[in-house]
Amino acid sequence: MRAERSVTMSDHIDHADKLAAARLLRDMLGAGFVYLAAVLGAGLAIKGFAPPQWGAGLLAIVPIAPALLMLSAQLRYMRALDEFQRRVQSEAVLIAAAVIAFATLAYGQLEDMAGFPDISMMWVFPALCIVWSIATLFVRRRYK
Amino acid sequence: MRNRLKVLRAERDWSQADLADKLEVSRQSVNAIETGKYDPSLPLAFKIAAIFGLPIEQIFSADDVAQAAE
Numbered sequence: 001m002r003a004e005r006s007v008t009m010s011d012h013i014d015h016a017d018k019l020a021a022a023r024l025l026r027d028m029l030g031a032g033f034v035y036l037a038a039v040l041g042a043g044l045a046i047k048g049f050a051p052p053q054w055g056a057g058l059l060a061i062v063p064i065a066p067a068l069l070m071l072s073a074q075l076r077y078m079r080a081l082d083e084f085q086r087r088v089q090s091e092a093v094l095i096a097a098a099v100i101a102f103a104t105l106a107y108g109q110l111e112d113m114a115g116f117p118d119i120s121m122m123w124v125f126p127a128l129c130i131v132w133s134i135a136t137l138f139v140r141r142r143y144k
Numbered sequence: 145m146r147n148r149l150k151v152l153r154a155e156r157d158w159s160q161a162d163l164a165d166k167l168e169v170s171r172q173s174v175n176a177i178e179t180g181k182y183d184p185s186l187p188l189a190f191k192i193a194a195i196f197g198l199p200i201e202q203i204f205s206a207d208d209v210a211q212a213a214e
Contacts, residue, residue: 017170084173084182143176 020080027073028129031066038063039122067125084143091139096132100124147204149178152196166195 042059045051051059078089104124110116153163160178164171167188176182177192184192193200 082169082173083185083188084176085170087182140172143172143181 020077024073024077028070031069034066035063088139092132092135095135096128099131100128145183145204
């Protein structure tokens, strides 16, 4: 009979996967919070100071810095995974990109042709992240 | 691609976690390879072969080659 299994490296690796996912969530939430604060701050500054268009443009792209932090967090997460987990994530990203591409294309046509209300393009990135998370669940199930 | 991972592992009384431990990958990765749902990269296949002390072709075979041999 096998002895009770001690903690092995694979436990550490599975644990490392969970730690990487937890770190991703923490980094995304942190950067997301800074992003929202930057969006609000830039909006208030533009309204309050009425800068010229180039100044408003500069203020409007300030939130891109924390958004880049989110991208960096996602890349760090991908690099922490083993090759199979990376495959799962890559497929999930591909599915998410396709879903968002077709959804934005379809909604763009609805806006232009059927008079649907305008939706800001700033929602594309959060939507991509949400669809990526959902796609990950489906892709993981396929490999089980 | 087919593989004999499950048999070879059983012969050595290794769990999926034991093999994952030796390969330095997650247990889910071993499971996906074992069930044929994921084909490992060449470096990982070589590592698997080295751990079992066998040539790669005694562990992995292409589906059509395996069918022809049957």
